Amino acid sequence: MKFLINRDLLYLNLNNISRALSNKPPMPILTGIKIEAKNNKLFLTASNNEISIKADISDKRRLQIEEEGVVVVPGKYFIEIVKKIEAKEIDFSIFEDNIVKIIADRSLFSLNAFEKDNYPQVSFNDSNTKINMDVLNLKQLIRKTTFAASLSESRVILTGISFITEGRKMEIVATDSYRLAKKFMVFENEYPDIKAIIPSRSLEELSRIIDEGDSNIEIHFSPVKVMFKYKNLWFQSRLIDGNYPNTSNLIPTDFLISVKFNKTEIISAIERASLFTSFDSSNIVKLKINSDKTIEIASTNNEIGAVKEEIVPLECSNLLNFEIAFSSKYFLEALRSFDSTEISVHFTGEIKPFIITGQYDVNLTQLILPVRIS
Amino acid sequence: MKFLINRDLLYLNLNNISRALSNKPPMPILTGIKIEAKNNKLFLTASNNEISIKADISDKRRLQIEEEGVVVVPGKYFIEIVKKIEAKEIDFSIFEDNIVKIIADRSLFSLNAFEKDNYPQVSFNDSNTKINMDVLNLKQLIRKTTFAASLSESRVILTGISFITEGRKMEIVATDSYRLAKKFMVFENEYPDIKAIIPSRSLEELSRIIDEGDSNIEIHFSPVKVMFKYKNLWFQSRLIDGNYPNTSNLIPTDFLISVKFNKTEIISAIERASLFTSFDSSNIVKLKINSDKTIEIASTNNEIGAVKEEIVPLECSNLLNFEIAFSSKYFLEALRSFDSTEISVHFTGEIKPFIITGQYDVNLTQLILPVRIS
Numbered sequence: 001m002k003f004l005i006n007r008d009l010l011y012l013n014l015n016n017i018s019r020a021l022s023n024k025p026p027m028p029i030l031t032g033i034k035i036e037a038k039n040n041k042l043f044l045t046a047s048n049n050e051i052s053i054k055a056d057i058s059d060k061r062r063l064q065i066e067e068e069g070v071v072v073v074p075g076k077y078f079i080e081i082v083k084k085i086e087a088k089e090i091d092f093s094i095f096e097d098n099i100v101k102i103i104a105d106r107s108l109f110s111l112n113a114f115e116k117d118n119y120p121q122v123s124f125n126d127s128n129t130k131i132n133m134d135v136l137n138l139k140q141l142i143r144k145t146t147f148a149a150s151l152s153e154s155r156v157i158l159t160g161i162s163f164i165t166e167g168r169k170m171e172i173v174a175t176d177s178y179r180l181a182k183k184f185m186v187f188e189n190e191y192p193d194i195k196a197i198i199p200s201r202s203l204e205e206l207s208r209i210i211d212e213g214d215s216n217i218e219i220h221f222s223p224v225k226v227m228f229k230y231k232n233l234w235f236q237s238r239l240i241d242g243n244y245p246n247t248s249n250l251i252p253t254d255f256l257i258s259v260k261f262n263k264t265e266i267i268s269a270i271e272r273a274s275l276f277t278s279f280d281s282s283n284i285v286k287l288k289i290n291s292d293k294t295i296e297i298a299s300t301n302n303e304i305g306a307v308k309e310e311i312v313p314l315e316c317s318n319l320l321n322f323e324i325a326f327s328s329k330y331f332l333e334a335l336r337s338f339d340s341t342e343i344s345v346h347f348t349g350e351i352k353p354f355i356i357t358g359q360y361d362v363n364l365t366q367l368i369l370p371v372r373i374s
Numbered sequence: 375m376k377f378l379i380n381r382d383l384l385y386l387n388l389n390n391i392s393r394a395l396s397n398k399p400p401m402p403i404l405t406g407i408k409i410e411a412k413n414n415k416l417f418l419t420a421s422n423n424e425i426s427i428k429a430d431i432s433d434k435r436r437l438q439i440e441e442e443g444v445v446v447v448p449g450k451y452f453i454e455i456v457k458k459i460e461a462k463e464i465d466f467s468i469f470e471d472n473i474v475k476i477i478a479d480r481s482l483f484s485l486n487a488f489e490k491d492n493y494p495q496v497s498f499n500d501s502n503t504k505i506n507m508d509v510l511n512l513k514q515l516i517r518k519t520t521f522a523a524s525l526s527e528s529r530v531i532l533t534g535i536s537f538i539t540e541g542r543k544m545e546i547v548a549t550d551s552y553r554l555a556k557k558f559m560v561f562e563n564e565y566p567d568i569k570a571i572i573p574s575r576s577l578e579e580l581s582r583i584i585d586e587g588d589s590n591i592e593i594h595f596s597p598v599k600v601m602f603k604y605k606n607l608w609f610q611s612r613l614i615d616g617n618y619p620n621t622s623n624l625i626p627t628d629f630l631i632s633v634k635f636n637k638t639e640i641i642s643a644i645e646r647a648s649l650f651t652s653f654d655s656s657n658i659v660k661l662k663i664n665s666d667k668t669i670e671i672a673s674t675n676n677e678i679g680a681v682k683e684e685i686v687p688l689e690c691s692n693l694l695n696f697e698i699a700f701s702s703k704y705f706l707e708a709l710r711s712f713d714s715t716e717i718s719v720h721f722t723g724e725i726k727p728f729i730i731t732g733q734y735d736v737n738l739t740q741l742i743l744p745v746r747i748s
Contacts, residue, residue, distance in 0.1 A: 077650065077678055084646045099679070106686075107646055111679040272458045272481055276451065304451055305473070305485040312480075
């Protein structure tokens, strides 16, 4: 096995696939990167059982394969080597079957390879159940929903996001049972019906790799996995097995009172109002509608002190003696998911879930459960 | 106690004195900041027993003292509040003797104060034993020496740097007994003789506060402490008690062989050569002079692999069968302390200390002890 490759090209691709390397993999060999030279192409693969990524390099001007072969190199060290190389070109070869030799200018690295036969078979297969999406749309979808998924493994299903298509409609839901993010989309084409639960962590890793360019991404669904095809990359994630809870009845449609805020203003006010509670992780703030239609946001921490913020909303649908308490962390994360400059909070009752919408964020709903206050 | 102050002015000064706040202070009250309004001035003090910093604010356009007084506020929370305030002006007052009220636009914070009488007396006194230095010179001095001081408390004296003036000469030494950094300076004026050991951590904190502007800094020495007067700040550190080891005979003057390198090139080569050893903290690399006057730098890690770097030096004084091993970490830190583009390494023997000098860094010497290799 022997090839010459442009340093920057190799480094870029290593960086992308490194998202599937984990420090504590299920098997030691998964700390390695599989490198395959075949048919004038170079394939790099990394996997941690949950996510697998493969890069396919076939740039004739910047890659020259002199001898085909397969090797599994220690991922972390190989990436560090390529990162530190300043030479334009890297000469990669194998001697004695399991020692990798890397030459770049006056540097010579020898790196002990893994036993390549121990690397698990990772297959990246196309599926007929596939959809096409704009990369920017997908990135936004991820940013606006995954934060609401659960981080706790106690209900594994809630660590995923629910992905459902029906005809030309798509619905994405994430919830940790205290809050919920829901996004609709309508496609130009009709797609096959899909029902899948994708780990939110996988989507967050994917989001770090895909640029905001105007390229397209193909999403292939199979019964147990989903594969994203983007540029020269295959990004594959396992799906979460099970039935996602039905959330369609959770979102209220009749509101007691609706308040419209400038997003930046309400975010700043909540950040200040929660200064003393964010340290003790309770994060609870109280929101009260004053008789002059100003909104008061307050919190108290007996040891440290108290904060009271007053904010003049852009609109307040009606005047009502109303007070509600909720997690400032959940509220802030929900607010930040909107691109709109004006957001509306719709309340249904002092101990009932409320929702947030934004003037320009059509089809995005954030829901938060309040907490009871004594 | 009551005053109005410009938010940015207060925040800047809080940031500066916060360098003396520690998370684990010797007494709980030292998590607090002492605020004193007196004679149309505001004084902010923070201390952690090792370092104390006082800021003196007296800007008539941006500070209005309406009632004098003293209070000790929880440092972390007070800084967070001021950081998050977007209003231009902050209204600060006390009610019920120990509750601080902070008003800024439509925000109202109340903050429980500490019992002010528990705050230790911190005095910042001028001394006749003082010197004047250019801020840029002092910052460089700190950067070029403190890294070589010890981090271990087992020999406390080596956690400090030795600061000696005699007539117009000043000598700064830092050593952890495996390496040594030494810098000379010559003043324009003659100063009183000084012999002090300043904690290197204190100097590093000081360095973060002082800008690279062309201002001056006054350094006042007393038997147990040193005070730096800079702009509106007093920065005070305790001194380390004891006799600093005599290092004047340690630096060799007769050399077996001297090699001159391009600094960037040798740094890159060492970084690559130590890639496999920096993970296991041994950090040992071998340097060898080849018969063609090229220099080989190599390291081996049985588990991972080996690296061999070849570098063509700018000059090599003579040809000799020579091989030496040392910590790449120490060597890199020493190299990075130079501003010169060309640095010279002077060897005296395979198991004897070697020194590094730089063409433009007059009066700076870095010394490193090699390690024995089998």
